Amino acid sequence: MRAASVSDYRELARRRLPKIFFEYIDGGSYAEETLRRNVADLEAIALRQRVMRDMTELDMGVEVLGQELSMPVGLSPVGMAGMYGRRGEVQAARAAAAAGVPFCLSTVGVCSVEEVAKGAQAPWFQLYMLKDRGYMRELLGRAKDLHCPVLVFTVDLPVPGARYRDVRSGFTGASKFEAAMTQLWDGITHPGWTWDVFVNGRPHSLGSVASAVQDSRRVTDFLSWIARNFDRSVTWKDLDWVRETWDGPIVVKGVLDPEDARDAVRAGAQGLVVSNHGGRQLDGVRSSISALPRIADAVGNDLEVFMDGGVRSGLDVLKALSLGARACFLGRAWAYALGAGGEAQVAKMLATVRSELAVAMILTGCRSAQEAGPELLDGLDPPPASRRDLS
Numbered sequence: 001m002r003a004a005s006v007s008d009y010r011e012l013a014r015r016r017l018p019k020i021f022f023e024y025i026d027g028g029s030y031a032e033e034t035l036r037r038n039v040a041d042l043e044a045i046a047l048r049q050r051v052m053r054d055m056t057e058l059d060m061g062v063e064v065l066g067q068e069l070s071m072p073v074g075l076s077p078v079g080m081a082g083m084y085g086r087r088g089e090v091q092a093a094r095a096a097a098a099a100g101v102p103f104c105l106s107t108v109g110v111c112s113v114e115e116v117a118k119g120a121q122a123p124w125f126q127l128y129m130l131k132d133r134g135y136m137r138e139l140l141g142r143a144k145d146l147h148c149p150v151l152v153f154t155v156d157l158p159v160p161g162a163r164y165r166d167v168r169s170g171f172t173g174a175s176k177f178e179a180a181m182t183q184l185w186d187g188i189t190h191p192g193w194t195w196d197v198f199v200n201g202r203p204h205s206l207g208s209v210a211s212a213v214q215d216s217r218r219v220t221d222f223l224s225w226i227a228r229n230f231d232r233s234v235t236w237k238d239l240d241w242v243r244e245t246w247d248g249p250i251v252v253k254g255v256l257d258p259e260d261a262r263d264a265v266r267a268g269a270q271g272l273v274v275s276n277h278g279g280r281q282l283d284g285v286r287s288s289i290s291a292l293p294r295i296a297d298a299v300g301n302d303l304e305v306f307m308d309g310g311v312r313s314g315l316d317v318l319k320a321l322s323l324g325a326r327a328c329f330l331g332r333a334w335a336y337a338l339g340a341g342g343e344a345q346v347a348k349m350l351a352t353v354r355s356e357l358a359v360a361m362i363l364t365g366c367r368s369a370q371e372a373g374p375e376l377l378d379g380l381d382p383p384p385a386s387r388r389d390l391s
């Protein structure tokens with residue numbers, strides 16, 4: 001099958017990846033309401049078609065935290081990507097660099113920040129608040145020495161949400177014996193992945209934090225390390241502490257409420273990502289796209305607003321820009337593409353999003369991504385008079 005859309009990459013990843021990894025990427029928390037809302041609420045927004053406007057000139061570039069991007073898109077941090085493709089973070093970072101968009105490396109990437117900086121480009125670096133602040137300071141220092149341009153501080157995971165699919169697939173909660181059997185069966189039934197990732201993609205550790213994650217032989221051990229070491233005592237004051245070590249831009253990721261957004265401004269963040277962690281944390285919360293306008297209003301120009309969650313096409317990107325995002329980030333879209341076929345497929349997926357965005361801009365009469373606004377959206381028509389009478 002040749003992939004034409006993000007849903008096609010999803011299908012290819014489903015075929016190629018061991019079940020535990022596909023379900024880990026694809027799933028959300030609890031009943032997955034928020035995961036569905038993220039996608040459905042974006043789908044429900046109508047763009048406003050405009051014609052006959054000479055759209056020869058199109059400027060898709062945006063400036064984000066002092067960086068020029070070729071389009072208003074970036075790759076969100078996705079943990080353990082090196083289990084979906086051989087040295088997956090480096091492959092995805094290369095595709096992002098070639099496309100002129102940022103790649104954000106997860107704290108729990110398989111490739112270390114040094115490996116990504118050497119093999120591709122210095123990534124944006126995502127950090128969770130760890131209990132061991134000394135170790136965190138060391139990590140921040142490493143990212144700084146490598147000239148990572150932006151620190152993304154994820155705040156919506158003081159504890160991991162319950163993800164039923166991971167239990168059902170045997171990714172979490174399985175005994176050592178069950179896990180070994182699952183792994184063996186997954187290996188036998190996915191020979192392409194076994195050769196590419198399991199045999200040739202080693203080491204399978206959490207690169208940047210490998211020295212802290214001792215005695216972890218199985219991927220499931222990494223997850224329990226995460227659960228034990230993420231710090232739920234974190235407050236906005238901790239941003240002051242981060243600031244002592246990190247003097248570059250800080251983006252707070254995982255804000256869904258306008259009050260929190262204003263706190264992020266007060267705490268001195270340069271950007272925020274409206275996000276519910278792709279529906280993987282508190283299920284039942286609103287979609288990112290529905291949270292975006294209120295947050296954009298609440299912070300105005302005090303910091304740069306980004307969003308992620310449910311973005312599956314260039315049309316979705318334009319909808320997010322229209323509602324106040326300066327750029328938006330892709331999570332599962334790139335993880336599926338990586339799982340489907342590595343760097344080449346991530347590059348193709350980004351090219352698809354770019355051409356979809358171009359078509360959407362041309363047919364809404366939007367010449368500049370930086371100037372996209374609510375005028376690109378078609379508000380719902382008022383109900384006909386007869387229906388109004390009834391209500």
Ligand SMILES: Cc1cc2nc3c(=O)[nH]c(=O)nc-3n(C[C@H](O)[C@H](O)[C@H](O)COP(=O)(O)O)c2cc1C
Pocket residue numbers: 024025026038076077078079106107108126154253275276277278279280308309310311329330331332333335
């Ligand atoms: C498999 C997977 C792993 C993720 N790991 C991280 C992570 O390590 N750090 C983080 O801040 N967000 C992580 N996220 C959340 C993404 O950065 C992003 O917020 C989310 O995927 C956006 O939703 P989307 O997948 O619908 O695009 C992860 C998401 C997925 C799907």
